[in-house]
Amino acid sequence: MIFSYTWLQEFFTRKLPTPKALSELLAMHAFEVESVEKKGDDALLDVNILARRGDCLSHRGLAREIGAITASKVSPVQNSPVKIQKGDLPRLQVTVTSFDLVPRYSALVVEGAQIMKSPQWLKEKLEALGMNSINNVVDITNYVMLELGQPMHAFDYDKIKNHAMAVREAREGEKVLTLDDTTFSVPKGTLVIEDQKRLIDLMGIKGGKVSAIDSDTKNIIFQAAVFHPSRIYRTKKCLGYTTPAAETYIKGVDPAGTLHALERAASLLLKFGGGKTVQLVDIYPKKRATWKIRLALSDFSKILGCQIPFLKIRKILESLEFGVAKQGTDAxxxxxxTFRPDVALLEDVVEEVGRIYGYENIAGVFPVLPITPAQESENILVQDRVKDALQEAGCTEVYSYSFIGEKDLALFQYTAEEKAKLVELENPFSEDIKYLKPNGVDNLLKIAALNSKNYGKKDMKIFELGTEFSKTPKGVLEQEYIAGVIAPCAQSIQEAYAQAKGMVDLILERNGIAGVWYDDFQQSPETPAISAWDVAMSAEIKIGADEIGFINGAVSPRVLSALKIDRPVVAFEIDFAALFAHIIQETEYQPIPKFPAVFRDIAVVVPGGTKIGDILETIQIAGKELVRDVDLFDTYEQSFAFHIVYQAEDRTLTSKEVDALHARIIQALEAHEGWEVRK
Structure with missing residues (x-):
């Protein structure tokens, strides 16, 4: 809001600091000053008044703050008390339909006033602040708003049909013509006034043309009302239109100030417009009372970190027009x-004292706190290890939306059973974001489709840590997941599958999890839709007997074509909670083996469709505890070659023992039909 330095000075007998110095004081103790502009003998201060500080949207309100900051006494606005005289006009009838939206409605009827030009001093004050002078009545309403912060409006009494006004909410399809000749289609619920025939006021925003003051006006209604800030804000947004009065109402107007504003307006009009006040209307059923906050003197030192004498505290608060009463020695x-609804807690009171006292006057003191290490979330640590592992494997982390739509259900061919478990939004913006996603892979595929061309001849590897949702009898189940998609440029689908498996192994290894194995993919109600995948190349990821996720081997050509992906795609997903449950929080030290290991290689030819896991299991069972490790190091068609590590914990194995074990393993392998160990 723009403030006149000369006008502010009128509230003080003491000389104020220079405009620049005053702006610096305000910035340190109250509000930021955007600019200071010299204008003739005056200076204009553009002050950024904070939300909920509507008490400072006036020269009198800002003068209160300046008085507290500079320890200067503020002169009151001098008004002559309103004396209601007997008149010839019929009484004005006013009804208010909602006291929640209109807490107070006050109006003053002036009979026999004369419409004329405003005195020069009033014109100059308004024009300095960017307002045009209209006539003495309209100028007075603008002047009172700038001086006291109470928006006002003036009606021509004789233009009000049947001298009756109804303050109500607008109905559907109503229109109003405002003072600037703009016709507004009024949104339903907007606060308006009607005179039993038409709308005459867009309340809190702009007055109506049909009841405007003109040169023939003799009888006037001064209106000073208070409206709920949120309703004025909503109207402003709906209409895309605002005024200084609307901005004042949005920040909050004190209901206790309406009569003071009417007195000020009447006092000015009687001086240079004549007339007499014949009726006062004041509808204020739920009076806003002052409220009390109890606190101890010690609270100031606890919160601010310094001792402020009681006399200083009282002087500061009283300069801000707070009441202060000491109770006992410390309370x-x-x-x-009532004009400070933002002060509700004892901390608010302490802050008021602190900002006026000056935070620059409070010595900095280092807090005395125990030095303890921050408690790190194990969940976050595991997530970080997962991210590090996948990024080291060449993956890029992405973030997908938490929604899917009807097109996705058709694309991935969700079954009726799967659709029944989807969590549907109550008010979706479109069909594309109708459901919460039930798995992480589907949206990753869509991201892969959007980015496949950008990767050119590079392999695309992306992953996400996210949340999937499903409907259960107990409510909505939220599960965190780790999902990845690999779309190689030149590799075969088998090589991409091996990469995905390697990434899963790396995740588990980094989290100290052993005993992982891969089982045939079995469709179940718990698994996501698999119609888009080659089931023969898909596997369940298991630790012991627990399934923690899956690897999907190849996307069907139908889905690839629909998504316009021109490369093979492999994906995996891991249930984060299941992974977390298998992490051993405390690792046990394993000493370095004391005795040397013996290494032997073995190659076995097996029929098509044989799982490597079955070969490994056969070797482990036959070798028992003396087989320390088995690693696959070469494949050719259906021939698989393994390194076998033999080692004992209590002795050095002899060649004779190792030969016997190796022979037993060969015998166990060849016991399977169609398996042959290469000699």
């Missing part, structure tokens, strides 16, 4: 004025 009872 205070603070009465908060």
């Amino acid at each position: 205070l009872e603070i009465t908060v004025p």
Whole structure:
């Protein structure tokens, strides 16, 4: 809001600091000053008034703050009390339909006023602040708003049909013509006034043309009302239109100030417009009372970190028009004025004292706190290890939306059973974001489709840590997941599958999890839709007997074509909670083996469709505890070659023992039909 330095000075007998110095004081203790502009003998301060500080959207309100900051006494606005005289006009009838939206409605009827030009001093004050002078009545309403912060409006009494006004919410399809000749289609619920025939006021925003003051006006209604800030804000947004009055209402207007504003307006009009006040309307059923906050003197030192004498505290609060009463040696009872609804807690009171006292006057003191290490979330540590592992494997982390739509259900061919478990949004913006996603892979595939061309001849590897949702009898189940998609440029699908498996192994290894194995993919209600995948190349990821995720081997050509992906795709997904459950929080030290190991290689030819896991299991069972490790190091068609590590914990194995074990393993392998160990 723009403030006149000369006008602010009128509230003080003491000389104020220079405009620049005053702006610096305000910035340190109250509000930021955007600019200071010299204008003739005056200076204009553009002050950024904070939300909920509507009490400072006036020269009198800002003068209160300046008085507290500079320890200067603020002169009151001098008004002549309103004396209601007997008149010839029929009484004005006003009804208010909602006191929640209109907490107070006050109006003053002036009979026999004369419409004329405003005195020069009033014109100059308004024009300095960017307002045009209209006539003495309209100028007075603008002047009172700038001086006291109470928006006002003036009606021509004789233009009000049947001298009756109804303050209500607008109905569907109503229109109003405002003072600037704009016709607004009024949104339903907007606060308006009607005179039993038409709308005459867009309340809190702009007055109506049909009841405007003109040169023939003799009888006037001054209106000073208070409206709920949120309703004025909604109207402003719906209409895309605002005024200084609307901005004042949005920040909050004190209901206790309406009569003071009417007195000020009447006092000015009687001086240079004549007339007499014949009726006062004041509808205020739920009076806003002051409220009290009790606190101790010690609270100031606890919160601010310094000792402020009681006399200083009282002087600061009283300069802000708070009531202060000392109770006992340490307790205070603070009465908060009605124009400060932002002060509700004892901390608010302490802050008021602190900002006026000056935070620059409070010595900095290092806090005395125990030095303890921060408690790190194990969940976050595991997530970080997963991310590090996948990024080291060449993957890029992505973030997908938490929604899928009807097109996705058709693309991935969700079954009726799977659709029944989807969590549907109550009010989706479109069919494309109708459901919460039930798995992480589907949206990763869509991301892969969007990015496949950008990768050119590079392999695409992306992953995500996210949340999937499903409907259960107990409510919505949220599960965290780790999902990845690999779309190689030149590799075969088998090589991409091996890469995906390697990434899963790396995740588990980094988290100290052993005993992982891969089982045939079995469709179940718990698994996501698999119609888009080659089931023969898909596997379940298991630790012991627990399934923790799956690897999907190859996307069907139908889905690849629909997504316009021109490369093979492999994906995996791991249930994060299942993974977390298998992490051993405390690792056990394993000493370095004391005795040397013996290495032997073996190659076995097996029929097509044989799983490597079955070969490994046969070797482990036959070799028992003396087989320390088995690694696959070469494949050719259906021939698989393994390194076998033989080692004992209590002795050095002899060649004779190893030969016997190796022979037993060969015998066990060849016991399977169609298996042959290469000699």
